[in-house]
Each structure stands twice: as structure tokens, then as C-alpha cells.
Amino acid sequence: MSSPQIVTVVSTFAALLSMISFIPQAWSIIRSRNTDGISLKTYVITVIGFVTWLFYGVLVMQWPIIVQNIICLILSAFILTMKLLPQEKKEAVADAMTPSMLEDDPG
Numbered sequence: 001m002s003s004p005q006i007v008t009v010v011s012t013f014a015a016l017l018s019m020i021s022f023i024p025q026a027w028s029i030i031r032s033r034n035t036d037g038i039s040l041k042t043y044v045i046t047v048i049g050f051v052t053w054l055f056y057g058v059l060v061m062q063w064p065i066i067v068q069n070i071i072c073l074i075l076s077a078f079i080l081t082m083k084l085l086p087q088e089k090k091e092a093v094a095d096a097m098t099p100s101m102l103e104d105d106p107g
Helices: 003-020 023-032 040-060 063-084 087-097 100-104
Strands: none
Touching: 003 063, 023 063, 023 087, 040 063
16 A cells, blocks of 8 residues: 555554544433533543544535544543433433334343
8 A cells, every 4th residue: 555545544543543532432322311421621632632623624615624633522422421411311312212112122
């Protein structure tokens, strides 16, 4: 592979890892309805960081930066929102996002 191809492969892999890194935490919150172990300060800073990266991507018109940061922003903002919601609302959101077949599963 040539150097530009290596850069593309590495940057794509890094972007994919960044995007999917929030999925286990979001799914854990949906399943447990518990955000006690989530740092509010960390997620406020993370969301602000993704908003800033998104703004940068728009300024330089780089679609890979824009798309990656939109996805990361959505996932991290979901986690932050769940952290901020009262328990009843967390449960309502989680119920709405949980497939009904998982609720019916006795095991």
C-alpha cells in the first residue's frame, strides 16, 4: 500500500473506533436505566468537543470529519441526556428504545 492509502485506512479505522466506542455505554444505559457511574463533567466536555469538531469540519468542508462527529455527537449527547433525565424519564426512553421481544424474554 502507498502512504496515502495507509493514511486513509488508519484514519478510517480510527474514525470507526471513535464512533462505535459510545455504543456499549449507550446500550448499557438503555438496559440498566442507570447512569450513576457516568461522569456528568466528562460528557459535557465530550459533547462540547464533538460540537467543536463538527464546526471545524464544516469550516474546512471535510465530509469525513463532519459525518464522524455527527455520529459521535448523537451518541454522546444521548448519554449526556440520559444522565440528566430524572429516573422516570430514563425508563420511558429506555422502554421506547428496547425491542419488545427483549422485554418478553424470560431469560
